[in-house]
Amino acid sequence: MIAVAVAVMVSLGLIAWQARAGRAESVNLTAEDMALIAETGPPQFRAQLANSEEQRKEFAKNLRQTLAVAEEARAAGVGNSPEVKRQMEIARSFVIAQNYILKKKTEGKPISMEQPVTKEETDAFFKEPGQEKKFEDFLADVQKRGAVAGAPPPPEITPEQREEFKQQWATIFLLERKGVAEGIGKDRKIQLQIELQQARALNQAYAEKINDKIKATDKEIDDYVAKHPELDPKEARGKAEEILKRVRGGEDFAVLAKEFSKDPVSAEKGGDLGWFGRGRMVKEFEDTAFTLQNGQTSDLVETKFGFHIIKVNERRTENGPDGKPEEQVRASHILIPAGGESNPANPFAPPTSPREQARTEVEKEKEKKFLDDVMKRTRVTVAENFKVALPEMPAGAMPPGMMPSGDGQGAPEGSGAAPPRGNVRPTQAPAPQGKKN
Numbered sequence: 001m002i003a004v005a006v007a008v009m010v011s012l013g014l015i016a017w018q019a020r021a022g023r024a025e026s027v028n029l030t031a032e033d034m035a036l037i038a039e040t041g042p043p044q045f046r047a048q049l050a051n052s053e054e055q056r057k058e059f060a061k062n063l064r065q066t067l068a069v070a071e072e073a074r075a076a077g078v079g080n081s082p083e084v085k086r087q088m089e090i091a092r093s094f095v096i097a098q099n100y101i102l103k104k105k106t107e108g109k110p111i112s113m114e115q116p117v118t119k120e121e122t123d124a125f126f127k128e129p130g131q132e133k134k135f136e137d138f139l140a141d142v143q144k145r146g147a148v149a150g151a152p153p154p155p156e157i158t159p160e161q162r163e164e165f166k167q168q169w170a171t172i173f174l175l176e177r178k179g180v181a182e183g184i185g186k187d188r189k190i191q192l193q194i195e196l197q198q199a200r201a202l203n204q205a206y207a208e209k210i211n212d213k214i215k216a217t218d219k220e221i222d223d224y225v226a227k228h229p230e231l232d233p234k235e236a237r238g239k240a241e242e243i244l245k246r247v248r249g250g251e252d253f254a255v256l257a258k259e260f261s262k263d264p265v266s267a268e269k270g271g272d273l274g275w276f277g278r279g280r281m282v283k284e285f286e287d288t289a290f291t292l293q294n295g296q297t298s299d300l301v302e303t304k305f306g307f308h309i310i311k312v313n314e315r316r317t318e319n320g321p322d323g324k325p326e327e328q329v330r331a332s333h334i335l336i337p338a339g340g341e342s343n344p345a346n347p348f349a350p351p352t353s354p355r356e357q358a359r360t361e362v363e364k365e366k367e368k369k370f371l372d373d374v375m376k377r378t379r380v381t382v383a384e385n386f387k388v389a390l391p392e393m394p395a396g397a398m399p400p401g402m403m404p405s406g407d408g409q410g411a412p413e414g415s416g417a418a419p420p421r422g423n424v425r426p427t428q429a430p431a432p433q434g435k436k437n
Contacts, residue, residue: 027067027380034060034386036189043391050388057384064382065371070199071378073206079198083141084205090138091197092185093176099190100179111175122170135169214370216362224358231354233338240300240307240336247297247334253311256334262306263335271311271332277320278327285310289331304353306337 029037038049038059049056078084104111126132139162157165184190216224225231243260247253254270261267278286284303292298292312301308313330320326338354352360 027071027378029060029063029067029382031383031386033192034063034383035388036192037063038386038388040189040193046388046391050390056386056388060382060384060386064375064380066199066203067382068375068378068380069206069371070202071380072374073202073209075378076206076209078202078205078209081205082137084201086134086138086141087201087205088198090172091201092194093172095190095193095197096179096185097172097175099184099187099193100175100182103179103182103184117171117174119167121174122167125170125174126166131170135166138169139165210370214363214366216359216366220362221355221358224362225354228358231358233354236336236338237300237302237307240309240334243334243336244297244300244309247309247311253297253332253334257332260336261334262337263333266333267335271334272313273331273333275316275318275328275330285333289329290327292329292331302338306335308336309334 034056038046041049049059073079079088101111101116126135139157143157179185185194229235239260243256246256254272257267257271261271263271266273278290280286281289282303282305284301285308288298288301288308289310289312292310294312294315296312298308298310301310310331310333313332315327315329317325318328320328
């Protein structure tokens, strides 16, 4: 629960800048800073940087973007709100607490994760003036924002969960105190980690303020579609009409389905969807399928998945899932998506509609322009030429040179540019093509 709680406000990462709050001079990450940041990343990420100058430059670019957005947010006064100040405070506390645990482990005096501090210590902590109020404010932030940016707020917390959460929250601050007493926080590496957490908090808070500037307008979407005719549903409809003519002309339906249908489930089976009763398909598809006779082919049927050509092969009456007799059909179809793109992570979900695809591209362009403008306005420099020592890879780890590239996998959390907008599109629920969600 500590991890979930802290994720609301911070995420561990290794990015830093040398300016303090309100400081006027430019932000600068030296080659030494960059090497230090890379040093504390996971082995596979360090191996990726060590073996690729291109990856080091991309990493530096992402750091610069994140720092620039954080500086802009700071200049706009984002860090002055009570909520963001609380995020800043717990960021610092969590980093010091974590490093105190690591220090004790290194000294051969590991702290028990079952009970890092005693109940007596936490009870005394909450008797201090203001601590109960600080916890209530933090819990309200959790319930308002959700566990991570863009996620829905958590369900109602039970009294038992709340008490456990409270004890764990106090543990962070008690371990911080012990760490400070032993000098933790003076080390350059730890200071940089603290700066990172505060940068991430600023990025997230600033995203909420500028989100409307990044959203695509209807006119911008219309203009994008006009410049990209492949997104126009008319093209998909025309292709579907040509296929329908070939079906009407006597060509084999199954052969055409294998060649043209974009349904990942049925295409290889000649479009065969098997037997189904009512309530299994989207309404437009179902309404047409149950009006066709054996061997009959439909006109074009448009659904959220695109354009369908439906052929009913057989009809029967069988017991349905509830044990009662129901009418069923065995049908095949050919699906031509209406200009949208399928989700590679979920091929059974409806393709992204042309307008949603256009919206995404417009917002990507606006986001890029926003980041470019911020980087021009702020005085942030990040060294691209830095050295990274090749780490010893753990047994069974992916060898250097076989690292995934371009997706940031393995990079320290927070090392990439934090997206300024928070309106991430929800993931579609899995559903076979042509069928209901």
